Amino acid sequence: METDKILIRVDVRDVDYINKIIEAYDGLGIVHTVNSREGIVAVHVTPDTAPDVLAILKHLRVNIEFL
Template identity: 35%
Template sequence: MKSWEYIIQTRKEHIDFINKIVEAYDGLGNVRTLDNNEGLIKIITNSYFVEDMDKAIERLRKKDIHIEILEKREWLGIL
């Protein structure tokens, strides 16, 4: 099964909330902070959950959580 990663730009104050939401969906994905000051994060998931991750991101956007997907790609193997 392939893994996928989302490189996301958000607001610094939204990082923890996004992390908690992704963690609340058991097994949906793992959030890694790439640059706290710039609000740059990575979410890693597997191909089974890609559609669910897309839906979760859309739900967060509807709740006024700023999420800009900079890149969605097959996981490069770097945490």
């Protein structure tokens, strides 16, 4: 299975929130904390789920920097 990675930076207090949101959409993506001190998170997605995950992330009321 081909996978892609969406790399983002969020406030460290929001890492768990991002994880729970993506987990709530069962099977849409897998969240991996790359650097907990800097709030860098990778969301592993498939080419089919990437557009949905991007849309979800863009609509959250959290400051997200796409890396």
